[in-house]
Amino acid sequence: MIELNFGAGNDRLLVPVMWLFVAVLVTFVATRLVTRHIRARSTREPSEATTEVESEATTQVFRDINIGGVHIHHQVFGILLMAIVGVALIATTPEGAALNIFSAAFGVGLALTLDEFALWLHLDDVYWSTDGRKSIDAIFCALAITGVLIGGSEFVSGTIGSSGWWLSICYLLVGLAISVVCMLKGKFVTGIVGVMVEPIAIIGALRLAKPDSWWARRRYATKPARMQRARARFGEEYNARWNRIRDLVAGEHGTGTS
Template sequence: MGEWFRHDIVDGGRLRLFCFLTAFVCAFLFIRFSVRMIRRQVSWWPGNVTPGGHHIHHVVFGLVFMCVGGIGGLVVPGPDTFAAGLLAALFGVGTALVLDEFALVLHLSDVYWSEQGRLSVQVVFIAVALSGLALLGLRPLGLADLDGAGGVLQVWSIALTLLLNLAFATVTLLKGKVWTGLLGLFVGVFSIVGAIRLARPASPWARWRYRPGTRRGDRKLARAAARERRWRAPVQRFTTALGDAVAGRPTPPAPVSGEDPSTPPDRP
């Protein structure tokens, strides 16, 4: 284990990324544990930071940590020094605090424990996955090939390959396949398959290309909806359950006037 860490992480120039990812995961798990304890109002856990009765969200602390870690990382020389690793870890802590309240910043409203708040957990999972791929040595769009590029013809062929990979990944993302498109930035076969296959029914690509009222559009929409029910729905249920287990279940919406409060609300 020590030999792998020295050879692949330290000698491979990925020490700062390792420190960033480790601190990011630990900070996210800690802050989610903290807010769940506060939500349960346990007596032995400190509450929210409320100087003068004003609740300061942890995204504020995250921004401060990101500024200190990011600017400090630009100033400190040497990517493999203790200071560089420490600042990268501080940047990871700040990034975790910011992304944990990503939905709150996006909506400019406290949606932390609502259904919209699930977006924060999804963004964190994506950040962990992409950082993990980079830690394994994968570089987006095959940029590693540029390091060994020699002649003009080779440079142009690599540039064309990068553009094609980016185009396939963009089409995949427009088709509503976020995970496939992002993974395709690192492993091109994912974006190629995602770009060829049908779009998700509610994606921008489906709205532009699968026009309802036309024979071709209705047929593709029907196929996309059937595929969504068969393949996407079970995956969505699994990822939702995983997110709830890690980050906590959102608060159910208040019952509408005249609705039986004992009836559990529908969940997407």
């Protein structure tokens, strides 16, 4: 049985959360490689694409899945896999290697689902559109949170009802409040990651809000100078910089919806 001693420092071994992290990362990378391959093939010259389809219709491994004329997105398989693993975990309460396998399987399902986060957020096929970049943010949040959990972070500590327990509860609530401020300022990734890494949330909460956020619309309406600063900081150059990073990781967005 693989165990983790939180006091062992560098002697920590692989645990279910780490299997989850690795599964999410590997599945996301593999999924993006496949979808980019399918997209590249579908955007070739019509004559070339038609010839390839005719010659490889029965041999092409990486292709869109269509059943009865309906395109089946890979998030469907992710949701089904997570549902199966969830039921199995409740019914069997596995330990040791079995738990690691279930954790990895859940990570595969989670990655497949979050890779199409933008689709179930917008209820539209925006995978390769500008809005599709939200899926990259969702995957990043999942990796950041599970990555921190590998280090053995605990939200609540101490015996229930003790002063240490109440202190940790208060600390958690303060951290959540700070993360909410980040989200109100339009910094959703910072807010989510900040739940686990509080200094990130504090920095995000103290700095300017994004100009289109709830915070800016309510609190900067009478402060034109601050709104101007926000627009300058989070302008086109800012968005272009982060979009280049997202596109480098997951493929170019903003050039189609399929």
